[in-house]
Amino acid sequence: MISRVADSCFWLYRYMERVENVARLLDVNLLVVLDTKTNEQERWRPVLIVAGEEPRFVQRLGASCADDAQAVQNYMVFDEENPVSIVSSLRWARENARSIRDTISLEMWEALNAFWLWLGESGHKSFVRNPHHFYSEVKEQCALFHGLTHNSVMHNDPFNFMRLGMLLERASQTARVLDVKYHAMGPSHPDKESLEEGIEWIALLRSCSGYESFFKKSGVQFGGPAIAAFLILEPDFPRSVLHCIGRAVNFIQRVRGTTPGPIGARAADLLGALYARLTSTNIRDITSVKAGIHKECTRIVEETARICEAMRLDFFDPPLPEMAKLTKMGSMFQSQG
Amino acid sequence: MAKSKKRSKQAASNVFSGYKPLKSCFDELFCASGAPQETLEALVRSIDSIGAAEFKARQKLANAAFLKGGITFKVYSDKRGQEKIFPFDLIPRPVSGQEWPRLERGLTQRIAALNMFLADVYGEQRLLKEKVIPRELVEGSKGFLKQVKGIKPLNGVYVHVAGIDLIRRPDGGFCVLEDNIRTPSGVSYVLENRRVMKRVFPKVFAQAKVRNVDEYPLRLREALTGIAPQGVAPRLLILTPGPFNSAYFEHSFLARSMGCELVQGQDLFVWQDKVYVKTTKGPQRVGVIYRRVDDQFMDPKVFRPDSLLGVPGIMGAYAKGNVALANAIGNGVADDKAVYPYVPDMIRFYLSEEPILDQVETFICAREKDCEHVLANLSKMVVKAVDESGGYGMLMGPQASKKERDAFAERIRANPRGYIAQPRVEFSTCPTWSGTDMQPRRVDLRPYIVTGKDSWVLPGGLTRVALVEGSYVVNSSQGGGSKDTWVMG
Numbered sequence: 001m002i003s004r005v006a007d008s009c010f011w012l013y014r015y016m017e018r019v020e021n022v023a024r025l026l027d028v029n030l031l032v033v034l035d036t037k038t039n040e041q042e043r044w045r046p047v048l049i050v051a052g053e054e055p056r057f058v059q060r061l062g063a064s065c066a067d068d069a070q071a072v073q074n075y076m077v078f079d080e081e082n083p084v085s086i087v088s089s090l091r092w093a094r095e096n097a098r099s100i101r102d103t104i105s106l107e108m109w110e111a112l113n114a115f116w117l118w119l120g121e122s123g124h125k126s127f128v129r130n131p132h133h134f135y136s137e138v139k140e141q142c143a144l145f146h147g148l149t150h151n152s153v154m155h156n157d158p159f160n161f162m163r164l165g166m167l168l169e170r171a172s173q174t175a176r177v178l179d180v181k182y183h184a185m186g187p188s189h190p191d192k193e194s195l196e197e198g199i200e201w202i203a204l205l206r207s208c209s210g211y212e213s214f215f216k217k218s219g220v221q222f223g224g225p226a227i228a229a230f231l232i233l234e235p236d237f238p239r240s241v242l243h244c245i246g247r248a249v250n251f252i253q254r255v256r257g258t259t260p261g262p263i264g265a266r267a268a269d270l271l272g273a274l275y276a277r278l279t280s281t282n283i284r285d286i287t288s289v290k291a292g293i294h295k296e297c298t299r300i301v302e303e304t305a306r307i308c309e310a311m312r313l314d315f316f317d318p319p320l321p322e323m324a325k326l327t328k329m330g331s332m333f334q335s336q337g
Numbered sequence: 338m339a340k341s342k343k344r345s346k347q348a349a350s351n352v353f354s355g356y357k358p359l360k361s362c363f364d365e366l367f368c369a370s371g372a373p374q375e376t377l378e379a380l381v382r383s384i385d386s387i388g389a390a391e392f393k394a395r396q397k398l399a400n401a402a403f404l405k406g407g408i409t410f411k412v413y414s415d416k417r418g419q420e421k422i423f424p425f426d427l428i429p430r431p432v433s434g435q436e437w438p439r440l441e442r443g444l445t446q447r448i449a450a451l452n453m454f455l456a457d458v459y460g461e462q463r464l465l466k467e468k469v470i471p472r473e474l475v476e477g478s479k480g481f482l483k484q485v486k487g488i489k490p491l492n493g494v495y496v497h498v499a500g501i502d503l504i505r506r507p508d509g510g511f512c513v514l515e516d517n518i519r520t521p522s523g524v525s526y527v528l529e530n531r532r533v534m535k536r537v538f539p540k541v542f543a544q545a546k547v548r549n550v551d552e553y554p555l556r557l558r559e560a561l562t563g564i565a566p567q568g569v570a571p572r573l574l575i576l577t578p579g580p581f582n583s584a585y586f587e588h589s590f591l592a593r594s595m596g597c598e599l600v601q602g603q604d605l606f607v608w609q610d611k612v613y614v615k616t617t618k619g620p621q622r623v624g625v626i627y628r629r630v631d632d633q634f635m636d637p638k639v640f641r642p643d644s645l646l647g648v649p650g651i652m653g654a655y656a657k658g659n660v661a662l663a664n665a666i667g668n669g670v671a672d673d674k675a676v677y678p679y680v681p682d683m684i685r686f687y688l689s690e691e692p693i694l695d696q697v698e699t700f701i702c703a704r705e706k707d708c709e710h711v712l713a714n715l716s717k718m719v720v721k722a723v724d725e726s727g728g729y730g731m732l733m734g735p736q737a738s739k740k741e742r743d744a745f746a747e748r749i750r751a752n753p754r755g756y757i758a759q760p761r762v763e764f765s766t767c768p769t770w771s772g773t774d775m776q777p778r779r780v781d782l783r784p785y786i787v788t789g790k791d792s793w794v795l796p797g798g799l800t801r802v803a804l805v806e807g808s809y810v811v812n813s814s815q816g817g818g819s820k821d822t823w824v825m826g
Contacts, residue, residue: 002617003615102597157617263617315617
């Protein structure tokens with residue numbers, strides 16, 4: 001498929017994943033604030049930190065506003081100058097979709113376009129009236145979009161690149177949320193946790209849609225280390241880092257085909273290395289120490305960024321001289337139908 | 338008596354209640370008396386009976402369908418990404434099945450002549466040598482590109498896709514107003530309008546026996562794959578300037594409906610006079626490009642060096658016959674508005690036939706006598722820049738102020754070759770919903786002609802409508818809308 005189109009597929013899903021993640025994060029926060037004693041100062045700033053937006057927010061709106069529920073939510077939902085706000089992510093998702101209208105299905109486009117139109121009008125009203133309801137609607141529209149996509153496009157290259165975008169974004173996001181929460185609320189005494197801390201952990205699980213899954217996993221211990229291990233290493237949990245990376249390995253294999261050429265080797269190697277590390281036996285030790293968690297999460301975020309960059313160089317924006325070299329190498333030189 | 342009273346009461350809520358056709362021109366649905374045209378009685382009755390309130394509701398439904406589908410026309414580059422739908426009017430514009438075959442023949446004839454003209458102008462130049470048309474007029478055209486002299490497109494076709502603008506005179510006869518044979522747009526609206534009309538007016542539609550338009554993408558695909566260079570798999574691509582182009586919706590629409598890929602200039606490169614597309618599996622050879630990028634932007638090495646929309650070196654590949662481009666490069670010389678008056682002569686010269694379709698009397702300001710006449714009668718004339726489209730660069734003499742006319746006269750004197758003028762034609766109206774009631778508004782008709790081995794005329798076309806009261810300008814950039822065109826029976 002055309003390189004630029006692959007790039008847009010990849011980013012379309014990354015942006016949609018961000019929309020959903022931000023909505024869930026804000027929603028969970030909003031609910032927790034209602035019935036915990038933690039003051040708001042400790043409550044809303046982490047949202048900005050997870051998004052990597054704290055410095056820009058403080059610079060634009062002032063440090064004192066970082067404690068303000070309304071200001072942070074406005075910033076994360078409707079601020080067009082915030083590159084990771086819901087409105088920005090959705091706009092870019094739609095722009096990407098628009099540029100590949102010939103590739104995506106009509107159903108996908110109509111769902112996305114309706115979502116965009118909704119956000120500017122009734123969505124905005126819903127947000128003002130009842131933010132919780134608004135976040136639910138956002139999540140539902142995302143689910144609708146993904147459901148329609150899954151059932152209306154061919155599961156070939158464009159779809160594979162979309163899934164890669166989603167999985168890499170999700171792996172990185174889970175690591176980020178875990179890191180920030182662990183850092184901010186991590187247990188000082190891993191074995192003795194207060195009720196407050198328990199509520200924090202539940203909120204963390206909910207931020208990753210993992211509350212029920214975690215408790216269904218019978219026999220697991222409740223508490224920081226167990227939850228960290230679950231979010232990073234549980235192979236069957238759809239938002240765990242290991243699950244996402246494992247799926248991404250499959251998808252990149254599909255993209256490269258049964259007899260992979262040199263194209264895509266860098267991204268595939270990096271993905272394979274990360275997967276190997278996450279499945280190695282000694283990684284479980286890391287999840288028992290707070291510093292280890294932080295280090296591991298940082299590493300995951302950095303490595304997924306490196307994989308995305310390799311994807312760009314391999315598939316999306318290959319430098320021309322290299323392309324010409326490949327044509328000289330022969331096999332690619334054949335005309336193809 | 339009682340009967341007529343009942344009728345008028347009922348009429349108050351009907352779709353066409355109170356509709357009065359203009360006296361000066363033909364109306365597509367009604368006679369001058371106010372009664373429906375004889376052949377259209379059933380159609381008018383079935384629309385009328387929907388009732389004004391229900392009609393309004395359906396117009397809303399249609400607008401919502403366009404917006405949701407992102408079937409939008411203007412794209413502003415501001416942050417909100419505002420897009421407007423191309424205004425769509427629900428009253429269909431009928432063309433009778435009796436008059437359509439003649440139009441088909443006339444359009445096919447015209448395209449054949451224009452195609453032969455292009456082959457001649459960039460080849461032997463017989464027409465110029467025999468002085469059927471002045472050489473300086475042709476070679477002085479902005480659309481005449483000396484860079485393509487001697488290049489013969491594969492299969493000899495220049496005009497793969499044409500959109501010829503027709504208007505209907507007060508006597509009911511069609512005539513050609515303008516040829517669009519570079520990159521005519523609008524066909525996607527023909528297909529989308531139809532899709533929406535079927536949903537909104539299923540009953541009216543079913544009764545009217547309208548000819549189907551869905552064949553277009555298949556016909557186009559067939560014509561385009563037929564011109565692939567020998568020995569190259571006919572990988573067909575559509576080249577678009579990108580999502581910010583006002584016709585981007587159409588580009589993506591055509592790619593989807595033909596099942597081919599949509600590319601931008603950056604996706605392509607030329608190596609050893611062959612065109613390749615960058616793919617995730619490496620570069621792949623390209624056979625045919627349906628390009629929707631203007632000539633001047635196609636190749637920065639040959640034309641505008643600042644163009645980022647084209648592909649450096651593509652003209653070399655084209656000249657060698659390694660890639661087919663549709664439409665051919667250099668077609669602008671044939672739809673130059675100052676060349677238009679000579680099309681009937683071309684038909685006689687190349688085909689030894691009489692033109693089937695009439696066209697509008699045109700004064701070429703490059704000819705001294707014509708220019709004098711135009712300047713003396715500016716208040717009766719429509720003046721157009723020869724190389725503009727979209728309703729830009731024109732003067733509507735009868736509606737313009739004296740100041741505007743004087744200013745335009747200056748421009749004509751400064752560059753007579755740049756302008757032509759035509760008497761204003763009182764072209765036909767069609768009932769159109771104004772928001773509160775039904776009003777007569779001017780309409781034109783742009784049929785599309787696809788040429789591969791033979792020419793095929795899409796049974797229908799884009800009817801554009803001037804939504805502003807009293808306006809003669811139907812272009813979408815000037816407040817025009819569109820209607821579904823029904824070729825009936």
